[in-house]
Amino acid sequence: MDVSLVAAHGCRGLSTSLTLLREVARTRANLSAPISTTCFTARRSFSLNSSAFPGESSTTDVNVTQTATNSAENGYPEYHRLLPCTSFNAPPRVEHLVVLEGGPVMEYISKSLDLPPMYVADLIHFGAVYYALVCPQPPPTASSEEIRLFKKFTQPSFLIGRKSIKGKTLREAQKTFRITHIDEFVEVGTYLRVYVHPKRFPRCYEIDWKSRIIAVTDSYVVLDKPAGTSVGGTTNNIEETCVTFATRALGLTSPLWTTHQIDNCTEGCVILARTKEYCSIFHRKIREKKVMKLYLALAAVPLPKGIMTHYMRPINLAPRLVSRDCIDGWNLCQLEVLECREVSWPDADIEAKYSIEDCGWPSKKKAFECKINLLTGRTHQIRAQLADYGAPLVGDSIYMPAAVAEMANPGLNPFGKCKKEYTSEEDKENAVAEWIALHGKEPAVAIGLQAYEISWDSGKHIYNAGTPWWRQEQL
Structure with missing residues (x-):
C-alpha cells in the first residue's frame, strides 16, 4: 500500500x-x-x-x-x-x-x-x-x-x-x-x-554550474563537484544539491540521479545518471569494483608510497575511528599512495576564500600533495587514515585537531600507534570518549581533498577534474 x-x-x-x-x-x-x-x-x-x-x-x-x-x-x-x-x-x-x-x-x-x-x-x-x-x-x-x-x-x-x-x-x-x-x-x-532550520548550502548560489560540467552523454553527466556542496542532499535539504543545480544548468526536463557520494567538503569528479536504469547499472559497477577513483590529497606531512591499511569502527557517526590492528567486526580500509610531492601551503587569500580553518597545525610553510588510489570506499576513509598516520589533510577541522593533540601527547588515541594498555573495559571506553571529544566540527567549505579522476570498464571511460582549489593562486 x-x-x-x-x-x-x-x-x-x-x-x-x-x-x-x-x-x-x-x-x-x-x-x-x-x-x-x-x-x-x-x-x-x-x-x-x-x-x-x-x-x-x-x-x-x-x-x-x-x-x-x-x-x-x-x-x-x-x-x-x-x-x-x-x-x-x-x-x-x-x-x-x-x-x-x-x-x-x-x-x-x-x-x-x-x-x-x-x-x-x-x-x-x-x-x-x-x-x-x-x-x-x-x-x-x-x-x-x-x-x-x-x-x-x-x-x-x-x-x-x-x-x-x-x-x-x-x-x-x-x-x-x-x-x-x-x-x-x-x-x-x-x-x-x-x-525548522534545515542545513543550508550557500555555495550552491555562488557557483557557475555550467563551467563545472565535465561531460554529458545520453546515460550520464560528469560533474566537477565544488567543495562546500552536497551531491544528493541531506536529511532536511534535497533542494540545494549538485543534482538539482546541475539539472537546471543543463536545462534537463528530468532530474539527474545520484550514483555515488563524496563528502560535502571534498571537490572533484561525480557521476550523475540521467535515468534510473543507468543509476542501477553504475551502482552495479561500483559493487563489482569496476570503478576506479583516484584522489589528490593535500597532507600536512609527507606520506610514503605504498598501501596503507586500517580497520574502521562500524558506527555511522563522525569522527570515524580507525585502528592499524585488526579488530573483530571493524571494516577493512585500504588505500595506495602512488605519488607524494612537496608543494606550498595555500596562501592566506586562498584559505580565506575556501574557509580553511587553522586547526592548530604548528607549521604552514609547506604541504604535500599525494596521489591516492582508493581501494576501499569507506566514509571519511582518506581523512581518517591519513590523520591516524599523523598526516591530516589541510583544513580538516574534524581530524586535524585530534592529530595535533596526539602529536603533543602520544597515547591519547586508544587505537593509535602509541596506544596505552587499559586495566578495564570501562577505562578504555572512557579513553575512546575522550579521544572522540578531541575531534572538531565539520569543515565549513573545503579540505585538501579532490576526487581528481574516475574511470570504469578498464579505462574505457575516464574523466578528470580541474585544478584543485589549493593551486588556484598559480593560475
Whole structure:
C-alpha cells in the first residue's frame, strides 16, 4: 500500500490491523523498551513550543490555535522564506508534533509552530518535513506530558478508528516518510517531524554550474563537484544539491540521479545518471569494483608510497575511528599512495576564500600533495587514515585537531600507534570518549581533498577534474 496516498486522501475505506493492536498493547505494558529508532534518538529532543508536546502538563488536549506561540518571544528569528539563502546555518531546531486536528499539513504546521505558511511550504519543498502514521515512542528524556500523549495516541481504543493502518505492524506504522505536497491531509494521531532550520548550502548560489560540467552523454553527466556542496542532499535539504543545480544548468526536463557520494567538503569528479536504469547499472559497477577513483590529497606531512591499511569502527557517526590492528567486526580500509610531492601551503587569500580553518597545525610553510588510489570506499576513509598516520589533510577541522593533540601527547588515541594498555573495559571506553571529544566540527567549505579522476570498464571511460582549489593562486 502506498502510504503517501493514504495520508493524502484521508485514509478512507481501510480497517485496523489486529497485529498492530496486539503489538501496541504489549508496547504500552513496557514503555521503557524502545520500539523504533526511526524517529527518536537520544540526540533529538521534543520541542516545548509545539502543539503536540506543550511544556506544561495538561489533563486535556488544547486547540491548535491556542498553542501557537510567537517565535520572537521564544528566542527564534522572525521567519519569512528560505530564499534567498543565508550565508550561515542557524542552530538546529527540530519540532515533533502529534496531529490533534486533521487537515492540510501546511496549515496545521503553520498554526502549531506559528510559522508563515510560505515558510512551511518552503520546508516541504526542501524535504524538511516527515510524517509517520503512528507516533514513535518518546526518548528517555521525554516529559510526563509527552509520554501521556504517546499513550493516548497508541491506545488500541484509539487505533481501532485509524483506518490508515490496516495490515501494518507497529514498526511499519511508525516508519517515517517525507511530506511532498503542501496540501497533503494529515489525520488525528499522525506524527510530524519538522526541521525548522534545515542545513543550508550557500555555495550552491555562488557557483557557475555550467563551467563545472565535465561531460554529458545520453546515460550520464560528469560533474566537477565544488567543495562546500552536497551531491544528493541531506536529511532536511534535497533542494540545494549538485543534482538539482546541475539539472537546471543543463536545462534537463528530468532530474539527474545520484550514483555515488563524496563528502560535502571534498571537490572533484561525480557521476550523475540521467535515468534510473543507468543509476542501477553504475551502482552495479561500483559493487563489482569496476570503478576506479583516484584522489589528490593535500597532507600536512609527507606520506610514503605504498598501501596503507586500517580497520574502521562500524558506527555511522563522525569522527570515524580507525585502528592499524585488526579488530573483530571493524571494516577493512585500504588505500595506495602512488605519488607524494612537496608543494606550498595555500596562501592566506586562498584559505580565506575556501574557509580553511587553522586547526592548530604548528607549521604552514609547506604541504604535500599525494596521489591516492582508493581501494576501499569507506566514509571519511582518506581523512581518517591519513590523520591516524599523523598526516591530516589541510583544513580538516574534524581530524586535524585530534592529530595535533596526539602529536603533543602520544597515547591519547586508544587505537593509535602509541596506544596505552587499559586495566578495564570501562577505562578504555572512557579513553575512546575522550579521544572522540578531541575531534572538531565539520569543515565549513573545503579540505585538501579532490576526487581528481574516475574511470570504469578498464579505462574505457575516464574523466578528470580541474585544478584543485589549493593551486588556484598559480593560475
